[in-house]
Amino acid sequence: MAVVKYSEEHEWIRVEGDTGTIGITQYAQEQLGDVVFVDVPAAGRKVAKGESVAVVESVKAASDIYSPVSGEVVEANAALAESPGDVNLEPMGKGWFFKLTIADKSELDELMDEAGYATFLKSLG
Amino acid sequence: MTAPSDGPLKRTPLYELHRELGARIVPFAGYEMPVQFPTGILVEHAQTRNACGLFDVSHMGQVRLTARPGHSTAAALETLVPGDIAGLQPGQQRYTQFTNENGGILDDLMVTSTGDHLQLVVNAACKDADLAHIQTRLSDACEIEPMFARGLLALQGPQAVTVLSRLAPSVAAMKFMTGAFVVIDGARCYVTRSGYTGCDGYEISTPADAADPIARKLLSYPEVKSIGLGARDSLRLEAGLCLYGHDIDTATTPVEAGLLWSIGKERRAQGSRAGGFPGAAVIQKQIAESAPRRRVGLLPEGKAIAREGAEIAIAGKIVGTVTSGGFAPTLGRAIAMGYVERSQSANGTQVELIVRGKPVPAEIVPMPFVKHAYYRG
Numbered sequence: 001m002a003v004v005k006y007s008e009e010h011e012w013i014r015v016e017g018d019t020g021t022i023g024i025t026q027y028a029q030e031q032l033g034d035v036v037f038v039d040v041p042a043a044g045r046k047v048a049k050g051e052s053v054a055v056v057e058s059v060k061a062a063s064d065i066y067s068p069v070s071g072e073v074v075e076a077n078a079a080l081a082e083s084p085g086d087v088n089l090e091p092m093g094k095g096w097f098f099k100l101t102i103a104d105k106s107e108l109d110e111l112m113d114e115a116g117y118a119t120f121l122k123s124l125g
Numbered sequence: 126m127t128a129p130s131d132g133p134l135k136r137t138p139l140y141e142l143h144r145e146l147g148a149r150i151v152p153f154a155g156y157e158m159p160v161q162f163p164t165g166i167l168v169e170h171a172q173t174r175n176a177c178g179l180f181d182v183s184h185m186g187q188v189r190l191t192a193r194p195g196h197s198t199a200a201a202l203e204t205l206v207p208g209d210i211a212g213l214q215p216g217q218q219r220y221t222q223f224t225n226e227n228g229g230i231l232d233d234l235m236v237t238s239t240g241d242h243l244q245l246v247v248n249a250a251c252k253d254a255d256l257a258h259i260q261t262r263l264s265d266a267c268e269i270e271p272m273f274a275r276g277l278l279a280l281q282g283p284q285a286v287t288v289l290s291r292l293a294p295s296v297a298a299m300k301f302m303t304g305a306f307v308v309i310d311g312a313r314c315y316v317t318r319s320g321y322t323g324c325d326g327y328e329i330s331t332p333a334d335a336a337d338p339i340a341r342k343l344l345s346y347p348e349v350k351s352i353g354l355g356a357r358d359s360l361r362l363e364a365g366l367c368l369y370g371h372d373i374d375t376a377t378t379p380v381e382a383g384l385l386w387s388i389g390k391e392r393r394a395q396g397s398r399a400g401g402f403p404g405a406a407v408i409q410k411q412i413a414e415s416a417p418r419r420r421v422g423l424l425p426e427g428k429a430i431a432r433e434g435a436e437i438a439i440a441g442k443i444v445g446t447v448t449s450g451g452f453a454p455t456l457g458r459a460i461a462m463g464y465v466e467r468s469q470s471a472n473g474t475q476v477e478l479i480v481r482g483k484p485v486p487a488e489i490v491p492m493p494f495v496k497h498a499y500y501r502g
Contacts, residue, residue, distance in 0.1 A: 037459075
């Protein structure tokens with residue numbers, strides 16, 4: 001079964017083998033409001049953990065998306081160009097942003113599991 | 126002037142209603158205001174354009190001016206604004222600006238003559254400063270009554286006339302930029318056919334304790350939904366209307382801002398009441414020779430959104446700055462407005478908007494982006 005981890009910047013990463021699929025959480029999409037555009041990274045781009053790799057534009061504001069781990073982008077969610085609202089409807093489903101090959105799986109240990117993220121959200125009030 | 130006043134956040138008479146409706150509340154101009162309701166900004170925006178939206182704008186400042194014996198409120202107010210106020214007939218409303226000695230804009234406001242008084246509606250973030258300004262300059266000629274506790278509801282959209290007519294049939298015949306005293310749900314209100322969305326609609330000034338019941342009454346009609354500040358901003362941007370503190374401020378003149386239409390002929394050079402307002406010399410000179418820069422509409426290519434602060438360039442040279450930008454739900458694309466050097470400001474000029482370091486091609490276009498739908502009779 002795939003493992004899902006969370007960052008304090010409200011990104012999630014679903015790990016299947018060496019591949020991670022990355023998106024933003026339910027909490028993040030609620031905070032952003034209606035998403036109207038997502039600027040996703042191109043396949044082949046090498047990204048570092050914590051690097052700004054995507055931008056999500058809501059009606060209200062633009063927000064940077066940071067890669068929760070290092071790796072090489074293998075696929076971006078092309079469907080978001082036509083239906084950015086998928087991020088609001090299914091942030092952890094069809095609203096995913098991009099997939100990457102994870103360079104160093106030990107970086108995953110620094111992320112939160114679901115229970116840890118839930119506790120983190122509570123701490124935000 | 127745009128900084129919220131210090132101290133605890135204030136609440137409008139509709140605060141409890143907003144909470145009941147599940148609003149996301151944010152601090153705005155010193156008030157706890159609803160930025161959006163659970164359906165979100167896109168739905169609220171479409172609701173207003175297609176049917177009817179109810180906005181709480183009670184945070185804005187309402188001020189009443191009454192002439193002291195031997196004085197005229199219009200003549201007094203004309204010493205602070207470039208608008209033709211003396212020419213206002215009873216029941217007429219006009220948009221104008223408080224200017225400073227450099228011709229910059231201290232605030233923009235609506236002025237309505239009731240016959241006996243002038244009623245002003247000013248921006249929330251500026252209202253304390255505006256009141257002090259008026260008190261300093263106009264106290265000899267006018268009694269100045271801040272009515273900051275009153276409610277102000279904006280009912281906007283093509284169905285607004287149908288809805289408000291049910292409660293007050295006389296409002297159907299009102300024309301854009303006129304006002305009248307109207308009894309709504311037993312309360313004496315002052316209604317103007319105006320707003321800041323580009324839609325037909327009304328602004329309803331209510332006694333403080335009548336704001337909540339009138340709002341609930343309006344929301345009981347199926348055409349009406351409550352709308353937050355988020356959609357208010359996207360609606361006014363589509364309508365090409367200036368947001369104070371962003372598109373206009375103390376460093377922009379009404380001429381640069383494309384608000385020359387709001388300066389009546391009588392107040393311009395050679396007019397019968399020419400000048401006499403702060404910064405008149407600067408503004409008259411700009412009217413005669415045109416301003417060094419101009420507010421323009423911008424239509425970026427593609428999906429990227431150029432927001433406030435993005436630079437405007439031509440062939441790598443910076444020619445201006447975006448002052449408002451966002452997604453236009455009615456058009457399904459990004460729009461923006463900003464200031465560019467006059468020599469580069471013609472419609473059709475190709476420019477680049479620098480979004481996160483990357484140039485986005487854009488064209489200078491006329492505004493509004495979405496046609497105004499005002500009722501002019």
